[in-house]
Amino acid sequence: MSAAADTALLDPMLPAPWRVRAVRRETADVATLDLVPLVGEVPRFAPGQFNMIYAYGIGEVPISVSGDPADPTQITHTVRAVGAVSRAIADAAPGSVLGLRGPFGSAWPVAAAAGHDLLIIAGGLGLAPLRPAIYQALAASEHFGRIAILYGGRAPAELLFRDELAAWGARAGITVAVTVDHADPTWHGHVGVVPALIDEISFTPANTVALLCGPEVMLRFTAAALEGAGVAAERIYLSMERNMKCAIGLCGHCQFGADFVCRDGPVLRYDRIAPRLMVREI
Amino acid sequence: METLEHLLLAHPFFAGVDPAFGPLLAGCARNLRFAPGAYLFREGEAADEFYLIREGRVALELHAPARSPIVIASLGGGEMVGASWLAPPYRWGFDARATADTRAFGLDAKCLRGKCDADPHLGYEMMRRILPVMVRRMQAARRQMLDVYGHPSA
Numbered sequence: 318m319s320a321a322a323d324t325a326l327l328d329p330m331l332p333a334p335w336r337v338r339a340v341r342r343e344t345a346d347v348a349t350l351d352l353v354p355l356v357g358e359v360p361r362f363a364p365g366q367f368n369m370i371y372a373y374g375i376g377e378v379p380i381s382v383s384g385d386p387a388d389p390t391q392i393t394h395t396v397r398a399v400g401a402v403s404r405a406i407a408d409a410a411p412g413s414v415l416g417l418r419g420p421f422g423s424a425w426p427v428a429a430a431a432g433h434d435l436l437i438i439a440g441g442l443g444l445a446p447l448r449p450a451i452y453q454a455l456a457a458s459e460h461f462g463r464i465a466i467l468y469g470g471r472a473p474a475e476l477l478f479r480d481e482l483a484a485w486g487a488r489a490g491i492t493v494a495v496t497v498d499h500a501d502p503t504w505h506g507h508v509g510v511v512p513a514l515i516d517e518i519s520f521t522p523a524n525t526v527a528l529l530c531g532p533e534v535m536l537r538f539t540a541a542a543l544e545g546a547g548v549a550a551e552r553i554y555l556s557m558e559r560n561m562k563c564a565i566g567l568c569g570h571c572q573f574g575a576d577f578v579c580r581d582g583p584v585l586r587y588d589r590i591a592p593r594l595m596v597r598e599i
Numbered sequence: 600m601e602t603l604e605h606l607l608l609a610h611p612f613f614a615g616v617d618p619a620f621g622p623l624l625a626g627c628a629r630n631l632r633f634a635p636g637a638y639l640f641r642e643g644e645a646a647d648e649f650y651l652i653r654e655g656r657v658a659l660e661l662h663a664p665a666r667s668p669i670v671i672a673s674l675g676g677g678e679m680v681g682a683s684w685l686a687p688p689y690r691w692g693f694d695a696r697a698t699a700d701t702r703a704f705g706l707d708a709k710c711l712r713g714k715c716d717a718d719p720h721l722g723y724e725m726m727r728r729i730l731p732v733m734v735r736r737m738q739a740a741r742r743q744m745l746d747v748y749g750h751p752s753a
Contacts, residue, residue: 395613441748471748498743500670502660505698508673510739517675532747 327347329565332371333354333357333418336411337389348407349383349395350378352415358406359389363424364419364449365556365584369564370394371416372405378405379561381421381446381451383582387451390497392417395445419550421564423584426554430526433552434462436518438539440469440531441521444477444557446583447530452486452491469535472497473504492518510536512542522547528584537594539595550588556580557590574599603628607704611677612651614729617723621723627710633657633697639680639700646689648705650683655701671743673698679732684708 335352342348353359362382362541371377378400384393398404409415427435427450435454435533439447454464466485470476476495486493494514511531525548529536534556543553559571559578566580574593576582591598604625608616613624631650632640639650639657650657657680659672671693674680680703683691687710715722 469748470745475748498746498748500672501667502658503698504670505656505658506673507656507675508658508670510742513739534742534745534747538742580728 363419366420368419383445441530553587
């Protein structure tokens with residue numbers, strides 16, 4: 318077993334040092350970092366899981382893994398600079414060292430969705446936590462019915478992974494549809510909200526598993542649109558975001574009703590949490 | 600060969616409509632094709648014809664001085680383009696431009712308004728189809744206003 322995995326199992330509160338191998342600037346404020354452990358091997362992770370990333374001396378934030386689960390050489394994270402910690406991580410230079418704890422949390426049920434149509438629906442930065450699920454599904458695409466990736470962003474310049482979206486959409490049997498909230502006339506794609514894309518693709522609602530990640534408002538509207546189209550709530554999965562601190566269900570900061578998002582989530586089944594999504598106090 | 604009436608009633612907008620209205624509706628309709636970049640209509644023009652897209656894509660744009668035009672929505676096959684023909688002063692409130700090769704039915708708004716006034720059953724059939732579209736678009740526009748993908752407040 319790797320030293321990094323030992324760390325997660327034996328002392329999940331102790332960050333292990335990882336070196337930034339490479340950095341890719343995705344947009345003006347989003348960067349993707351490839352990380353390698355200074356000690357031991359890269360731990361396995363399941364799509365949907367997250368690590369706690371520590372910018373030494375500044376602080377720690379939960380960030381979902383955005384890389385390929387089949388890649389044993391590194392862990393990849395995509396980070397948006399919104400506060401002091403995430404800015405320090407997004408600005409980390411190749412060669413610098415960050416602390417990592419994890420991986421933690423529940424996973425997208427990609428393997429269990431075999432035999433179904435698979436809808437992967439992302440909003441904004443939500444494409445990053447879904448990208449490992451996309452890699453996993455596309456690596457075994459023959460096991461699924463139709464696979465559709467629907468992605469909504471603020472504007473064309475803020476879309477993530479545009480080259481990969483084009484490559485995925487060029488594959489036989491894979492539908493990729495992208496929409497933005499507003500654009501200039503050089504954009505010839507969709508303009509509108511993500512749920513509108515659901516009406517434009519072919520799938521069999523009664524035999525569909527849907528994976529959703531994005532801002533909570535977008536999740537609510539999209540899950541409701543899927544239900545309206547005939548997808549059962551128990552086959553809709555959402556990745557939730559809450560104030561995760563310890564990442565192991567001890568501190569209670571991320572409590573969401575009966576669940577701790579860090580331990581029971583971040584991937585949660587819609588039928589279990591739908592009523593709570595309407596409770597503003599939690 | 601399929602007639603304009605058959606093709607028009609097969610459009611999703613008219614799904615389930617009483618076929619008896621077919622000749623009446625087809626009497627106000629024509630087949631149109633727009634090349635990429637062509638305008639269906641421009642802001643301020645008389646809203647004397649609205650459109651049902653068969654294939655293609657249409658962008659709704661707003662222009663403002665000293666700013667790039669903003670695309671506020673795009674519509675594809677099966678969608679209705681334009682609602683300003685329904686309410687005075689019957690003038691378009693934005694531009695509609697084809698962004699792909701687009702085939703559409705054009706419906707003469709004045710002709711259809713007259714027929715709806717003369718036959719309340721037809722008027723009600725039209726409102727039953729138009730109102731859900733308008734509600735869906737208003738809700739979508741409000742959600743776009745939320746700017747959910749923008750920076751969360753720190």
